[in-house]
Amino acid sequence: xxxxxLITFVVCIIAIFILGKIFAWPxxxxxxxxxxxxxxGVIIFIINLIGANLxxxxxxxxxxxxxxxxxxxxxxxxxxxxxxxLV
Numbered sequence: 745x746x747x748x749x750l751i752t753f754v755v756c757i758i759a760i761f762i763l764g765k766i767f768a769w770p771x772x773x774x775x776x777x778x779x780x781x782x783x784x785g786v787i788i789f790i791i792n793l794i795g796a797n798l799x800x801x802x803x804x805x806x807x808x809x810x811x812x813x814x815x816x817x818x819x820x821x822x823x824x825x826x827x828x829x830l831v
Contacts, residue, residue, distance in 0.1 A: 777813065784812030787820050802827050 788804045795801060802808060802823050812819040 777810075780813035781806070781809045782813070784814075784819070785809040787812050787817075788823070791820060791824065800827070 785804060788802055788808055791802055792800075792804065808823055811823060815822065
C-alpha cells in the first residue's frame with residue numbers, strides 16, 4: 745500500500761514539472777515579444793528625437809513598436825522608408 749502512494753506521489757510531481765515546462769514556453773515568447781516591443785518603442789523615440797531637427801516624425805504606437813520589436817533595425821529602416829514615401 746505504501747509503495748502505491750509513493751509511486752503516485754512521484755508520478756504527480758513529474759507531471760507537474762512537465763506541465764509547468766509546457767506552459768512556460770508560450771509565456772517566455774510573450775515576455776520576449778513585450779520586451780522587444782518596448783525596445784522598439786525606444787528606438788522609434790530616438791528616431792523621432794533625431795528627426796525633429798529635420799522635421800521628420802514616425803508615429804509611435806503599438807503597431808510600429810511591434811514592427812521594430814520583431815524585425816529590429818531593419819524594421820526601423822522599413823518604417824522610415826514607408827514614412828518618407830507615404831507622407
